[in-house]
Amino acid sequence: MKLPQDRNGAEHALIAVVDDDESVRESLPDLIQEFGFAVHAFSSAEEFFGSDSVGRTRCLVLDIAMPGMNGLDVQRALKDRGLKIPIIFITAQKDDAVRRRALEQGAVAFLFKPFSDTALLGALNSAVEP
Amino acid sequence: MAESAKAAKDLPREGFISGATLESVERALRRSQAFLAECQRLSQTGSFSWRVVTDEITWSEQLYRIYELEIGVPVTLELIRTRVHPEDLTLLEKMIEQARDGGNDFEWLYRLLMPDHSIKYLHAVAHATRDQDGQLEYIATVQDVTARRLSEEARDKAQSELAQVARIMSLGALTASIAHEVNQPLSGIVTNASTCLRMLSADPPNVEGARETARRTIRDANRASDVITRLRTLFSKKDAAMEEVDLNDAVQEVIALLLTDLRRNRVILVAELAGNLPCLTGDRIQLQQVILNLLRNASEAMSGVNDRPRELLIRTERDENDHLRLSIRDVGTGFDPEAAEKLFRAFYTTKKDGMGIGLSVSRSIVENHHGRLWASLNDGPGVTFSFSIPCQSEASMAANSKVHPPAA
Numbered sequence: 001m002k003l004p005q006d007r008n009g010a011e012h013a014l015i016a017v018v019d020d021d022e023s024v025r026e027s028l029p030d031l032i033q034e035f036g037f038a039v040h041a042f043s044s045a046e047e048f049f050g051s052d053s054v055g056r057t058r059c060l061v062l063d064i065a066m067p068g069m070n071g072l073d074v075q076r077a078l079k080d081r082g083l084k085i086p087i088i089f090i091t092a093q094k095d096d097a098v099r100r101r102a103l104e105q106g107a108v109a110f111l112f113k114p115f116s117d118t119a120l121l122g123a124l125n126s127a128v129e130p
Numbered sequence: 131m132a133e134s135a136k137a138a139k140d141l142p143r144e145g146f147i148s149g150a151t152l153e154s155v156e157r158a159l160r161r162s163q164a165f166l167a168e169c170q171r172l173s174q175t176g177s178f179s180w181r182v183v184t185d186e187i188t189w190s191e192q193l194y195r196i197y198e199l200e201i202g203v204p205v206t207l208e209l210i211r212t213r214v215h216p217e218d219l220t221l222l223e224k225m226i227e228q229a230r231d232g233g234n235d236f237e238w239l240y241r242l243l244m245p246d247h248s249i250k251y252l253h254a255v256a257h258a259t260r261d262q263d264g265q266l267e268y269i270a271t272v273q274d275v276t277a278r279r280l281s282e283e284a285r286d287k288a289q290s291e292l293a294q295v296a297r298i299m300s301l302g303a304l305t306a307s308i309a310h311e312v313n314q315p316l317s318g319i320v321t322n323a324s325t326c327l328r329m330l331s332a333d334p335p336n337v338e339g340a341r342e343t344a345r346r347t348i349r350d351a352n353r354a355s356d357v358i359t360r361l362r363t364l365f366s367k368k369d370a371a372m373e374e375v376d377l378n379d380a381v382q383e384v385i386a387l388l389l390t391d392l393r394r395n396r397v398i399l400v401a402e403l404a405g406n407l408p409c410l411t412g413d414r415i416q417l418q419q420v421i422l423n424l425l426r427n428a429s430e431a432m433s434g435v436n437d438r439p440r441e442l443l444i445r446t447e448r449d450e451n452d453h454l455r456l457s458i459r460d461v462g463t464g465f466d467p468e469a470a471e472k473l474f475r476a477f478y479t480t481k482k483d484g485m486g487i488g489l490s491v492s493r494s495i496v497e498n499h500h501g502r503l504w505a506s507l508n509d510g511p512g513v514t515f516s517f518s519i520p521c522q523s524e525a526s527m528a529a530n531s532k533v534h535p536p537a538a
Contacts, residue, residue, distance in 0.1 A: 113317035117324035
């Protein structure tokens with residue numbers, strides 16, 4: 001699949017959204033595209049790992065609570081595979097222990113739903129910074 | 131005791147008693163007295179005798195120690211009154227009056243207020259006898275049960291705190307799951323609306339895209355609303371269980387539940403439950419919830435009352451038009467007559483951490499039983515809350531086959 005390109009032909013950074021919630025998969029990619037990124041959405045971690053996007057993903061926007069592999073499992077799995085993909089966690093659960101752990105394990109940001117577009121944009125920019 | 135009896139048996143009936151025999155009898159008597167005194171000390175039990183006609187009161191040494199009075203000081207009712215807890219003085223007078231007239235055995239739980247302001251809990255058991263002149267005399271033991279009482283109170287307090295925590299925790303879990311369910315669509319709304327703004331600010335504006343986000347926003351808002359509706363039906367799902375309810379039984383069960391709480395709040399509960407009350411048809415659990423709510427309110431209304439006994443009267447009786455009436459009367463601070471109807475409004479509360487659903491739900495429950503719930507100020511201090519519910523006949527029961535729980 002060819003990535004969208006801007007006027008200069010440079011590729012937009014590819015962001016992967018992984019969330020089992022359909023409305024998130026529907027709304028979030030449009031917002032991230034408005035930011036100027038390219039987006040792929042996946043309904044599960046398994047689907048993401050099974051795709052060919054893994055190598056090209058510049059940043060993961062990842063839900064915590066998912067059936068099967070949850071967000072923290074994904075973080076660990078990426079580490080195990082030596083894949084240095086920055087992670088922005090999004091979640092509806094206000095669990096400070098989980099937040100602390102995720103940040104300790106190197107997450108770029110941990111956002112509670114509903115989060116503002118500026119918060120997400122800020123996190124994406126710091127994640128994709130060269 | 132047995133020793134001195136034995137020694138006494140050895141005494142000749144008449145004639146010369148040797149000094150040695152007398153000595154051994156006295157020794158046995160002294161030993162038995164010491165034994166008795168030691169038993170009283172060990173069990174923290176004192177004893178007294180009270181010759182009613184002369185008000186002659188004799189105390190054992192242990193009883194002086196319990197009252198922390200000098201051993202041997204003449205005991206009068208006046209002296210006793212100086213030690214009895216001021217709140218139990220009326221009780222004391224009542225007990226004395228009854229004892230004078232009655233001539234029956236009695237038992238009495240009361241408190242002492244010591245000079246250092248500590249409180250002792252005492253348990254007195256008295257037996258009525260006639261002395262050699264045929265006069266009424268009480269022989270009694272008084273045990274200091276403070277230690278046991280304090281540990282009971284600590285245990286009850288711990289239990290009630292535990293129940294409270296469990297209640298709060300489940301409420302917390304409930305709130306968390308509601309928040310979670312509502313946060314998902316809310317998050318969609320925020321995202322879609324943000325996208326909408328950016329699309330409209332683009333050059334050229336992406337109107338079709340913006341339209342789509344607006345559609346999604348409406349859909350997500352409806353989703354959130356559905357969550358609320360689902361939760362409401364979940365809570366009103368339990369259909370009222372209709373059965374024959376013995377109101378007095380139901381009241382007594384609730385009282386048993388609250389007894390420790392009431393005691394801790396120094397509430398004096400007086401129950402006047404009419405005999406031969408007909409049964410009413412209704413939901414026992416719901417009615418008990420109402421009674422529980424009213425009793426708790428009454429107890430709390432009196433929490434600041436210190437200049438009069440905190441008397442709580444609960445009464446059941448037959449009301450006109452074949453209704454059953456239950457009244458709960460307190461001697462608390464009352465309410466502003468202007469605010470009478472406000473009391474029953476949802477979320478109205480004067481309690482610091484109250485949720486204000488008690489009276490409005492209670493009224494719904496009573497109204498669902500085709501009755502009414504109202505409050506009136508007493509002639510003296512305090513308020514009486516009453517509800518009146520028809521004892522449904524067979525015919526009307528068939529007509530109204532379901533009692534619906536209150537709408538949330």
